[in-house]
Amino acid sequence: MSAKIIDGKAFAARVRAEVATHVARLQETQGLTPGLAVVLVGEDPASQVYVKNKGIQTREVGMNSYEHKLSADTSEADLLALIARLNADPAVHGILVQLPLPKHLDADLVINAIDPAKDVDGFHISNVGLLGTGQKAMVPCTPLGCLMMLRDHHGSLAGLTAVVVGRSNIVGKPMAQLLLADSCTVTIAHSRTKDLAEVCRRADILVAAVGRPEMIPGDWVKPGATVIDVGINRIERDGKGKLVGDVHFDSAVQVAGAITPVPGGVGPMTIACLLANTLTACCRAHGLAEPEGLTA
Numbered sequence: 001m002s003a004k005i006i007d008g009k010a011f012a013a014r015v016r017a018e019v020a021t022h023v024a025r026l027q028e029t030q031g032l033t034p035g036l037a038v039v040l041v042g043e044d045p046a047s048q049v050y051v052k053n054k055g056i057q058t059r060e061v062g063m064n065s066y067e068h069k070l071s072a073d074t075s076e077a078d079l080l081a082l083i084a085r086l087n088a089d090p091a092v093h094g095i096l097v098q099l100p101l102p103k104h105l106d107a108d109l110v111i112n113a114i115d116p117a118k119d120v121d122g123f124h125i126s127n128v129g130l131l132g133t134g135q136k137a138m139v140p141c142t143p144l145g146c147l148m149m150l151r152d153h154h155g156s157l158a159g160l161t162a163v164v165v166g167r168s169n170i171v172g173k174p175m176a177q178l179l180l181a182d183s184c185t186v187t188i189a190h191s192r193t194k195d196l197a198e199v200c201r202r203a204d205i206l207v208a209a210v211g212r213p214e215m216i217p218g219d220w221v222k223p224g225a226t227v228i229d230v231g232i233n234r235i236e237r238d239g240k241g242k243l244v245g246d247v248h249f250d251s252a253v254q255v256a257g258a259i260t261p262v263p264g265g266v267g268p269m270t271i272a273c274l275l276a277n278t279l280t281a282c283c284r285a286h287g288l289a290e291p292e293g294l295t296a
């Protein structure tokens, strides 16, 4: 039997439409327009595309977009000075520094210079701590998108066994925290986990976020499980470039109950959740009620 395909593109469009409705209401009732500042350092081609799409989608939902494109040799001091200006700017409710940064810049230092209330990526150490202790945080966009899709598919996640393969600060760790907060029994596995196949086969929810093309084959998937593939890997096949996930889709789709494709699964949810987080940050900054269903 073939799994249900979770359509992240359609889901993200619904999230953006919901954000746009809230933004219009904020403008009508409060005269307030959420603003998102995105900082890109250097010319990484994939980052340029993501930043361009962030700008387009920010404007489409009616928010103000502020793009700051800096040269690859920008000094740490100049980048920190820009962040300080954005922190102090009342028109800016969300700040995002596109990753990866050029090697000479200390990403942790830069991220932790962002005002945690404006940290719409949820990467600031304060937000990491708030999420880990079950307090109101800004939640990283990709895991938030995964959570939204899982809640939509399952309703309650309570009691389900979840395995997150990957332990990055951006996806693996916050994903595990979110699943735990929704009362899943959570295992974080990684490339050095013993008998990874067996661990994966226990999962009702399997989240793959290792960054290795098609590493997880169908026979690692429990029949009927929900598979969330966070991987976005560019490979060459038959002389052509192709985008694949961390899961071997063709074999996993035969076994899983539901699965996200790559492309068109988790990826589009990342920017949709960035917009949702910017709206949330704006509401919090002005002491307004937060939009329901758009936060963890």
Ligand SMILES: Nc1nc2c(c(=O)[nH]1)N[C@@H](CN(C=O)c1ccc(C(=O)N[C@@H](CCC(=O)O)C(=O)O)cc1)CN2
Pocket: 050, 096, 097, 098, 099, 100, 121, 141, 142, 232, 243, 262, 263, 264, 265, 266, 267, 268, 269, 270, 271
């Ligand atoms: N500061 C941040 N940097 C990065 C993040 C992030 O959340 N914050 N995530 C990624 C890149 N990213 C957004 O920034 C991102 C990645 C992928 C997609 C997406 O829609 N992917 C499509 C395929 C697109 C393609 O063809 O390349 C899909 O999966 O369908 C959106 C955003 C790293 N940096």
